[in-house]
Amino acid sequence: MSTLAPRVSTLNALAPLKAWWPILIGLLVLYGPTYWMLAHGLWNTDEYAHGPIILVVTLFLIWQQRAVFMAGAGVPPTRVEAATGWVFLVFGLLAYAVGRSQDILLMEVGSQIPVILGALLVTLGVRAARALWFALFFLLFMIPLPGFVVDTATGPLKQYISVIAEQALYMAGYPVARSGVMLTVGQYQLLVADACSGLHSMFSLSAMGLLYLYLMERTSAARNLIIMAAILPIAFAANVVRVMVLILVTYHLGDEAGQGFLHDFAGIMLFVFGLLFLFALDGVLGFIFPDRRRARAQV
Structure with missing residues (x-):
């Protein structure tokens, strides 16, 4: 009896999750090919390299929030919740079918x-949807x-970055000039390409x-x-600094150094610096708007 007791308790604990196995298998069948395509395509580009991080x-x-699946398994949804759920489910499946058949990643992934x-x-x-709202x-x-x-x-974005970089370096005494988004410094010409606009850095x-x-979980x-208001300006400023660097x-050091390893390394480091600056800003704001910890409900 003592040997079987732990097994029985484990099976009882996992019993509420049995209803989700068909759903998980269905999601894998639907979106497994999508993720495979992303992993061998879009996620290999600099612009969407954050995709695997978002998934993880x-x-x-x-x-x-796994406790939600355990606690809510014995409480059936209301008719209104179930009807609303079917509307979202059918809409999502139709969007998937159109996106998959027409090769529209926006609809397929979304x-x-x-x-x-x-x-x-x-x-x-609704209780489970509310608990998982941020994940969705x-x-x-x-x-x-x-x-x-x-x-x-x-x-x-490219235009603004070019103007700011030119003015800042000119004030610092460098021989820099600009024609549109083409920057000339010394004997070198550099084009501020689409990847240098910072749009995807802002997104990430x-x-x-x-x-x-x-x-x-800040309470202020x-x-x-x-x-939240500072995120986009910080990302923009970090990208201006990247272009200037x-x-x-x-x-x-020459054109090879600017277009080689240091080009990618500068993008990574300035993204990290942007995050660190965001954390530092949060720390400073903590002195102005002190955080009051919320009392967690005892389950």
Whole structure:
């Protein structure tokens, strides 16, 4: 009896999860090919290299809320919750079918949010969806940006970065001139390409900044709003510094150094510095808007 008791208790603990095995298998069948395609395509580019990180963090956030699946398994959803869930589920499946058949990654990848939300509402109800809201929201950062958004934002960003970099280096005494987004420093000419616009850096830093706020659970609304408002300016400033660093590297060390390893390394380091600056800003704001810890409910 003593040997069987632990096994029985373990099986009883896992019993509420049995209803989710068909759903998990269905999600793997649907989105396994999608993730395989992303892993061998879009995620190998600099612009969307954050995709695997978003996926891993989302799985971690869901695992953190695993108690929801255990506690809510015995409480069936209401008719309204189930009906709403079916609406989201059907909508998500239709979006997936269109995206998959027409090779529209925006719809194919984005469809997983209404699909998962619908499955949660149908099986566990609003309580589970509310507990996992940030995990679902975080999946938005995995969706590729629409082409018209990239085209609209890239041009002005490159222009602003070129102007600021030129003016700052000229004031520092460097022989730099600008024609549009083409910068001339000494005998070298550098084009501020689309990848240097900082759009995707803003996207990635926004994801990490919002994740940081979610995990920290700050109680001060003013502190949270200031940090959220600072994310995009910090990302933009970090990218301006990146372009200036590459110009200086090219000027002092040559074109090969500026376009080689240091080019990619500068992007990584300045993204890290952007995050560190965000953390430092949060620390400073902590003195102005002290954080009051919320009392956690005892389960």
